Amino acid sequence: xxxxxxxxxxxxxxxxxxxxxxxxxxxxxxxxxxxxxxxxxxxxxxxxxxxxxxxxxxxxxxxxxxxxxxxxxxxxxxxxxxxxxxxxxxxxxxxxxxxxxxxxxxxxxxxxxxxxxxxxxxxxxxxxxxxxxxxxxxxxxxxxxxxxxxxxxxxxxxxxxxxxxxxxxxxxxxxxxxxxxxxxxxxxxxxxxxxxxxxxxxxxxxxxxxxxxxxxxxxxxxxxxxxxxxx
Numbered sequence: 214x215x216x217x218x219x220x221x222x223x224x225x226x227x228x229x230x231x232x233x234x235x236x237x238x239x240x241x242x243x244x245x246x247x248x249x250x251x252x253x254x255x256x257x258x259x260x261x262x263x264x265x266x267x268x269x270x271x272x273x274x275x276x277x278x279x280x281x282x283x284x285x286x287x288x289x290x291x292x293x294x295x296x297x298x299x300x301x302x303x304x305x306x307x308x309x310x311x312x313x314x315x316x317x318x319x320x321x322x323x324x325x326x327x328x329x330x331x332x333x334x335x336x337x338x339x340x341x342x343x344x345x346x347x348x349x350x351x352x353x354x355x356x357x358x359x360x361x362x363x364x365x366x367x368x369x370x371x372x373x374x375x376x377x378x379x380x381x382x383x384x385x386x387x388x389x390x391x392x393x394x395x396x397x398x399x400x401x402x403x404x405x406x407x408x409x410x411x412x413x414x415x416x417x418x419x420x421x422x423x424x425x426x427x428x429x430x431x432x433x434x435x436x437x438x439x440x441x442x443x444x
Contacts, residue, residue, distance in 0.1 A: 234263045244272035258354045279349050285323035287359040291352040298348045300372045300443045305341040312337040322402040322422045329360045336366040345372040376442035389429040396424050400442035411437045
């Protein structure tokens with residue numbers, strides 16, 4: 214993802230502010246017209262370099278509705294688009310979101326991509342989400358790889374289970390445990406959780422678009438499971 218200084222405006226467009234060409238001040242969701250410059254590529258990411266300051270914003274308070282997309286569906290044509298990825302799991306290995314621009318893997322039911330964080334945001338140095346989240350983000354690209362970048366802490370929202378709860382059947386299959394359930398109307402995927410205490414804290418084992426989930430070689434003699442339908 215491009216590391217040169219950039220200004221983000223309504224719609225997720227990315228404009229290089231190198232050399233201080235743009236001196237006007239803009240607010241989030243301001244619109245700019247009459248801007249001129251050149252287009253180029255940096256590691257296959259399209260960038261726009263202005264040649265003159267476009268002046269004051271020509272509109273403000275614009276509403277940008279993110280398009281709901283899966284990670285696997287993203288292509289070069291989606292660069293700089295504002296999207297929303299549903300039911301994603303963030304790799305929490307680092308513990309907190311770094312203050313510098315960093316790569317963190319994020320997985321939805323269709324694929325795993327790099328989430329490229331912006332530096333010095335309001336989510337910098339806050340705990341990485343350990344529950345599935347819906348992420349509003351900008352689409353980027355680095356060489357052949359598509360990436361996503363959340364803008365603010367508010368771009369993360371916990372993925373809720375608002376549909377009927379699946380009725381789960383638990384079976385022993387070889388050395389593993391298999392959970393099965395009937396398909397829930399309106400569900401696009403299912404989150405499987407487990408706890409050692411039925412009244413304790415449940416942790417996510419994974420997500421699936423299937424109506425079954427297998428836990429291989431369980432290490433505990435007793436475990437409690439639940440499945441949450443996600444729309």
